[in-house]
Amino acid sequence: xxxxxxxxxxxxxxxxxxDARHFQRALSRAQSCSFEITHAVSIGDARARLGWQEFxxxxxDLSLPDSSGIDTIRSLRDAAASMPIVxxxxxxxxxxxxxxxxxxxxxxxVKWPCDADMLSHVIRHSIERKKxxxxxxxxARQLEQSNAExxxxxxxxxxxxxxxxxxxxxxxxxxxxxxxxxLDDDARRYLHYAHDGxxxxxxxxxxxxxxxxxxxxxxxxxxxxxxxxxxxxxxALKTEIESSxxxxxxxxxxxxxxxWSRLVQLLQHLVDNALKFRQESGPVIDIxxxxxxxxxxxxxxxxxxxxxxxxxxxxxxxxxxxxxRDEYPxxxxxxxxxKKIVEQYGGRLSVASEPDNGATFYFTLPVADKKKFSSKxxxxxxxxx
Amino acid sequence: xxxxxxxxxxxxxxxEDNPGDVDLTKAALRRSKLATHLSVARDGEQALAMLRRDGxxxxxxxxxxxxxxxxxxxxxxxxxxxxxxxxxELRRIPVAVVTSSQAEQDIIRSYxxxxxxxxxxxxxxxxxxxxxxxxxxxxxxVVKLPSRSRSTAVVAAPSD
Numbered sequence: 001x002x003x004x005x006x007x008x009x010x011x012x013x014x015x016x017x018x019d020a021r022h023f024q025r026a027l028s029r030a031q032s033c034s035f036e037i038t039h040a041v042s043i044g045d046a047r048a049r050l051g052w053q054e055f056x057x058x059x060x061d062l063s064l065p066d067s068s069g070i071d072t073i074r075s076l077r078d079a080a081a082s083m084p085i086v087x088x089x090x091x092x093x094x095x096x097x098x099x100x101x102x103x104x105x106x107x108x109x110v111k112w113p114c115d116a117d118m119l120s121h122v123i124r125h126s127i128e129r130k131k132x133x134x135x136x137x138x139x140a141r142q143l144e145q146s147n148a149e150x151x152x153x154x155x156x157x158x159x160x161x162x163x164x165x166x167x168x169x170x171x172x173x174x175x176x177x178x179x180x181x182x183l184d185d186d187a188r189r190y191l192h193y194a195h196d197g198x199x200x201x202x203x204x205x206x207x208x209x210x211x212x213x214x215x216x217x218x219x220x221x222x223x224x225x226x227x228x229x230x231x232x233x234x235x236a237l238k239t240e241i242e243s244s245x246x247x248x249x250x251x252x253x254x255x256x257x258x259x260w261s262r263l264v265q266l267l268q269h270l271v272d273n274a275l276k277f278r279q280e281s282g283p284v285i286d287i288x289x290x291x292x293x294x295x296x297x298x299x300x301x302x303x304x305x306x307x308x309x310x311x312x313x314x315x316x317x318x319x320x321x322x323x324x325r326d327e328y329p330x331x332x333x334x335x336x337x338x339k340k341i342v343e344q345y346g347g348r349l350s351v352a353s354e355p356d357n358g359a360t361f362y363f364t365l366p367v368a369d370k371k372k373f374s375s376k377x378x379x380x381x382x383x384x385x
Numbered sequence: 386x387x388x389x390x391x392x393x394x395x396x397x398x399x400x401e402d403n404p405g406d407v408d409l410t411k412a413a414l415r416r417s418k419l420a421t422h423l424s425v426a427r428d429g430e431q432a433l434a435m436l437r438r439d440g441x442x443x444x445x446x447x448x449x450x451x452x453x454x455x456x457x458x459x460x461x462x463x464x465x466x467x468x469x470x471x472x473x474e475l476r477r478i479p480v481a482v483v484t485s486s487q488a489e490q491d492i493i494r495s496y497x498x499x500x501x502x503x504x505x506x507x508x509x510x511x512x513x514x515x516x517x518x519x520x521x522x523x524x525x526x527v528v529k530l531p532s533r534s535r536s537t538a539v540v541a542a543p544s545d
Contacts, residue, residue: 163456163485166508167405173510174412202508209487 429460
């Protein structure tokens, strides 16, 4: 025998006396539970009772003297906020009952005939479902709040750390300059370590600040032409591209939905990594795209040192660095920031790579105007024929 | 007898409570090709007392420029800025907000309160010197500043 609530307190809102009696009789035959039924004959009556009585569930007929249809559930929803509402619907009212579920009802029972145990089951199930729903809502609210607090915290911390850092950095420089004659090589080296430490901390703080800003500052979402973004990125990395003898191919890219500066930042970081983690031979970087329905997948592929499979997830975590600072400079924030940016716009960031065999970073973004893009592709294909 | 016109040093009022930053500013100004004289106020109230020549500050020089930190004890930098820019005599003095904050709301608010410019203090000493140098180049060489005389007081607008 399944356990159940010893007594379920129901508010039945039904103006048809025959229907109400039928319902009460049916429920009294239920085997597994007992029900205490309070009968209200109108919305007004129901709201009054909800004000001074406790119930576990509300069973609601949608057509009442002082309300009908969807308005009925809407007007009761707030008064019965924590309680599940089960609709009693007539045979020809099923469409409306389904609509009522969209408006917040848990379930519906088609009037007559109905089995006592089925009635009882529907009601008890609705009670449990409502409980889970409310718990989920509570967790969601807590998470939202804690997220907001964390982002605020990240911002305040990195902001307030700047000033003391400036003092360390500036005064180690001043010491080095103004007391140069009094310093021996060791002293100069010590000052250098201190100064460099401050510099690195500054970069770290900037990265943290940046990271905490994604999402906190609601940067405008707009259509962004990734071709323009790519041009901007290549211009910004011009020196590194030339000094490393890199070749960069960029396929025609779509317009996506996102924020211009964030997406430039994303692309720039990926290309910068591709240049940084290069092998002896000149780096070759390919940027391609593939439209997959409402999203497009951009691939940034390089022929660099690659990444071992065991690190494929770690690299996207904050402060995870795979190499020492002497081997490759970096704060360990970059990819975590890229991931956050991509996820901000509904996409995913991933990597495919083997050691010594380069790496391809894939990220997806929503296409801004699918029709416009595929027709551009069509025209381009037409030209190429 | 021809008048001897003495070139007076450029008067700068620095409103800054952090002694480390005061020394840095002094050190940066020392390198300048221009003759400058720096007065320092450690908080907003002292700054306003100096500007109004109240009590012990009756001999305070009239500044050609104010460098204002936002992060001040007692009266906040923004309050000081607001008071200066609402005062009919003081408001004509250019105020450069020089602060470590890069916060968007600080920037916007400062300009809303009529700061003449907003500058972020860089981490690096050489960059800081560059910033001070650039402020001097622009505000003291390129820009025309209002004359220093307090007696020229309020210039009435045509509609008054």
